[in-house]
Amino acid sequence: DRGSVQNTPKSYDVEYLMPVSIGTPSQQLNLDLDTGSSDLWVFSTLLKESMVNGQTLYDPNASTTADKMEGYTWKITYGDQSYSSGDVYIDTVTIGDLTVSTQAVEAAKEVSEEFTADSDNDGLVGLGFGIINTAKPYKQKTFFEKAMPGLDSPVFTADLKAGAPGRYNFGYIDDGAYSGNITYVPVNSTDGFWRWVSPGFQVGSTGSFNSTRIHGIADTGTTLLLLPDGVCEAFYSQIASAEYEPSQGGYTFECDDSTIPDFYFGTGNGQMIRIPGSYLSYSKTDTGSSRCFGGMQSDSGVGFTIWGDIALKAAFVVFDQGNEQLGWAEK
Numbered sequence: 588d589r590g591s592v593q594n595t596p597k598s599y600d601v602e603y604l605m606p607v608s609i610g611t612p613s614q615q616l617n618l619d620l621d622t623g624s625s626d627l628w629v630f631s632t633l634l635k636e637s638m639v640n641g642q643t644l645y646d647p648n649a650s651t652t653a654d655k656m657e658g659y660t661w662k663i664t665y666g667d668q669s670y671s672s673g674d675v676y677i678d679t680v681t682i683g684d685l686t687v688s689t690q691a692v693e694a695a696k697e698v699s700e701e702f703t704a705d706s707d708n709d710g711l712v713g714l715g716f717g718i719i720n721t722a723k724p725y726k727q728k729t730f731f732e733k734a735m736p737g738l739d740s741p742v743f744t745a746d747l748k749a750g751a752p753g754r755y756n757f758g759y760i761d762d763g764a765y766s767g768n769i770t771y772v773p774v775n776s777t778d779g780f781w782r783w784v785s786p787g788f789q790v791g792s793t794g795s796f797n798s799t800r801i802h803g804i805a806d807t808g809t810t811l812l813l814l815p816d817g818v819c820e821a822f823y824s825q826i827a828s829a830e831y832e833p834s835q836g837g838y839t840f841e842c843d844d845s846t847i848p849d850f851y852f853g854t855g856n857g858q859m860i861r862i863p864g865s866y867l868s869y870s871k872t873d874t875g876s877s878r879c880f881g882g883m884q885s886d887s888g889v890g891f892t893i894w895g896d897i898a899l900k901a902a903f904v905v906f907d908q909g910n911e912q913l914g915w916a917e918k
């Protein structure tokens with residue numbers, strides 16, 4: 588079996604949403620595929636109205652295939668301190684023509700204001716590893732873990748694009764979606780993340796390669812690229828107007844600064860992925876400001892590197908759960 592679904596970026600590529608069908612008759616919600624977490628949760632009719640702001644609500648009572656898991660609850664808090672919680676149902680879930688008939692659907696009864704404010708986002712599909720699913724008394728498998736045994740190949744791929752729709756594929760690798768070779772690197776899933784080691788980085792096409800192992804996670808649910816301080820310093824030292832602005836919470840530079848270099852990260856076997864300098868200018872710091880917030884910021888607040896959308900949209904990425912490895916290719 589296999590599946591394929593289009594993803595669509597919101598403005599500034601802050602997140603990527605995909606249509607997901609839940610229940611019978613099917614209810615279509617737009618969800619955020621997040622490889623940095625492992626709960627499939629949705630805005631639902633169980634929420635207080637004050638917590639809803641335009642989102643589409645999953646109504647388990649309107650689904651003839653929904654079964655409430657009595658006594659089960661869930662509560663998730665993300666690194667940015669946003670959170671959600673609620674009850675657990677089993678229902679049928681289809682993503683890109685791939686159906687899991689008994690998927691744990693976590694129906695929200697409470698969401699933090701960040702989620703309420705994001706009216707386009709109806710919830711998340713966590714495709715990290717099930718070991719960090721938050722359902723109690725027993726954790727639930729991710730959509731991919733439930734689908735994997737029936738797939739042609741135990742992989743899903745992420746093709747995120749800058750300012751344009753891309754694709755998530757399940758169960759196969761589209762050889763037309765990337766150029767050159769796919770370099771595979773081992774994944775350590777102990778913490779439930781797609782954690783891997785990059786052999787190093789290079790700033791600019793003429794820069795030297797810095798052989799320094801960078802431990803981090805591939806995370807579709809994080810917008811920016813969060814790297815060790817030393818790497819950030821090496822990059823921003825090449826941008827004339829760049830400075831660290833605590834009041835803005837990170838590195839900024841003049842939006843019209845033409846010296847923004849490309850950033851390359853190693854994936855192994857001598858292969859590197861090139862992130863164009865244009866991807867590394869994120870957005871104006873304030874309306875009317877001449878300064879822009881960098882797409883690369885320090886990971887010091889997190890404790891490990893996060894290869895978020897800024898990096899992922901420069902590559903074709905294979906999340907190979909069957910072999911616990913990540914595949915990286917240019918495109």
Ligand SMILES: N#Cc1c(N)n[nH]c1N1CCCC1
Nearest residue numbers: 621623665666667669808809
């Ligand atoms: N913080 C954070 C975070 C992350 N590291 N991966 N996904 C995240 N979120 C998904 C929805 C809100 C935050």
